[in-house]
Amino acid sequence: MIHSLAGKVAIVTGGNSGIGAAITKVLRERGARVFVLDLAEGAKDSLRCDVTKQQEVREAVDGVVAEAGRLDILVNNAGIGFVGTLEQTAEADLDRLYAVNVKGVYNCALAAIGHLKDGGGGVILNMASIAATVGIAERFAYSMTKGAVLTMTYSLAKDYLAHGIRCNSISPARVHTPFVDQYLERNYPGREAEVFDQLSATQPIGRMGRPEEVGYLAAYLCSDEAAFITGTDFPIDGGYIKLNG
Structure with a gap:
């Protein structure tokens, strides 16, 4: 099977809807056992978890490893959007986006990293956005959080390379x-x-874009076929970054 994930155990945050649901579906089709951490109730192997709460995340990730015996892949997909300029962004809006989009990635990576090291390596895949690298109107707070996701990706890739852990990000345009x-x-x-x-x-x-198109890219980056790829951001943007203007 192309981009086979047979025998792999994965966690996808925010995996019950949108892009997360598509990633979950494709990873399962490729043979992975996928556990979903999400605020919304889901079906198979779905655990209710608020990624902004560190202890809750740690207990959920530890529970996955206790049940499945290992962890190979973490997909940090959980995130929220916000439309507004600087003046249209209230302090509460900024705090809410930071808590989910930035602190949530930190919490999940922190909870997973020890298990990935114990298993001899693995993959962390973060969901960034083209808003991390290009200016998009009325996306002040959202762009800030996705810029942080992008730079966290680079830091994780550098710091854990010696442990066999690869870290990359995907930056979609409109999906x-x-x-x-x-x-x-x-x-x-x-x-x-x-x-x-x-x-x-x-x-x-x-x-x-279609959510499943992001899922196909995620499956490749999580597979052993991408073993030579780390510390890299992958735009999936219909040409937006390079061809606009």
């Missing part, structure tokens, strides 16, 4: 998830289709 639909319903009632087409057109390729 058609429930967040997009909810945003359109809330802000453009009656004009959802029109604005959806406008947002799609901002990608040079002419459409938004």
